[in-house]
Amino acid sequence: MQAAPTDHAAQTFHDGTYRKLGFSAQRLYPNEELLRFMGSYYFSLPLNERKMLRFLEVGCGSGANLWMIAREGFEAHGLDLSQEGLLLCEQVLARWGVNATLKQGSMIETGYPDRHFDAVVDVFSGYCFDDKNFNTYLDEVARILKPAGRFFAYTPSKNNDSFRDPGPSRMIDDSTLDGLHRPTSPFFGQYYPFHFTEPEEYEALLVRRGFSVLRNERIGRTYRSREEYFEFTSIHAQRGG
Numbered sequence: 001m002q003a004a005p006t007d008h009a010a011q012t013f014h015d016g017t018y019r020k021l022g023f024s025a026q027r028l029y030p031n032e033e034l035l036r037f038m039g040s041y042y043f044s045l046p047l048n049e050r051k052m053l054r055f056l057e058v059g060c061g062s063g064a065n066l067w068m069i070a071r072e073g074f075e076a077h078g079l080d081l082s083q084e085g086l087l088l089c090e091q092v093l094a095r096w097g098v099n100a101t102l103k104q105g106s107m108i109e110t111g112y113p114d115r116h117f118d119a120v121v122d123v124f125s126g127y128c129f130d131d132k133n134f135n136t137y138l139d140e141v142a143r144i145l146k147p148a149g150r151f152f153a154y155t156p157s158k159n160n161d162s163f164r165d166p167g168p169s170r171m172i173d174d175s176t177l178d179g180l181h182r183p184t185s186p187f188f189g190q191y192y193p194f195h196f197t198e199p200e201e202y203e204a205l206l207v208r209r210g211f212s213v214l215r216n217e218r219i220g221r222t223y224r225s226r227e228e229y230f231e232f233t234s235i236h237a238q239r240g241g
């Protein structure tokens with residue numbers, strides 16, 4: 001699928017880093033908050049029920065989370081803009097001896113049928129948008145989830161030094177910088193729309209789309225020996241019937 005034009009900067013950046021850094025571009029092991037989501041609703045299910053559940057990771061990148069979803073016995077699908085990321089993802093899946101269906105494309109126009117997935121998970125991927133496209137992305141998540149399907153997102157909050165002190169970065173809208181241009185920012189060098197979402201804002205956007213919010217937390221850490229604070233919103237939600 002052709003990426004939407006507004007995604008081009010994110011695609012160029014991620015293709016470049018996967019090509020240059022290979023597996024060092026991302027983690028090799030799953031995100032801890034995603035494991036908490038899986039543990040909250042899915043790990044108690046027997047294997048015969050797990051294989052009936054269809055999971056999509058949007059922005060699966062090099063597969064650090066997707067291999068775990070497949071290995072735990074769920075039907076795993078991964079979508080990413082970056083072909084270079086997906087090539088690494090294929091290798092990771094093979095290394096763990098598991099299968100997932102991969103697709104190159106944008107999460108704002110996925111091409112999947114309506115009500116197709118039991119769960120959609122987003123680990124630090126649905127932030128590469130301005131506010132308008134972020135809303136389009138959430139419409140798409142609501143469209144492709146089955147009724148009662150669950151959504152997990154882990155995305156930068158605004159309680160964040162990178163957002164409060166953006167240095168030379170420009171605001172595109174109330175929630176988006178044109179990239180992280182301050183050299184001391186933890187994600188310096190990511191020059192594409194970079195969206196920050198407060199837990200309360202995320203909750204309102206999901207409730208408006210018919211979701212109930214199950215959990216909504218702030219997850220923070222420091223960088224440069226506590227000089228710089230970076231925080232994520234970690235949200236679990238369930239689509240209404």
Ligand SMILES: C[S@@+](CC[C@H](N)C(=O)[O-])C[C@H]1O[C@@H](n2cnc3c(N)ncnc32)[C@H](O)[C@@H]1O
Binds near residue numbers: 007061062
């Ligand atoms: C920071 S990486 C995270 C990768 C993976 N979720 C992980 O935790 O290792 C962000 C990923 O989102 C992908 N991405 C960014 N914008 C996207 C979009 N509009 N549609 C699909 N993937 C996108 C990038 O190519 C990249 O692989």
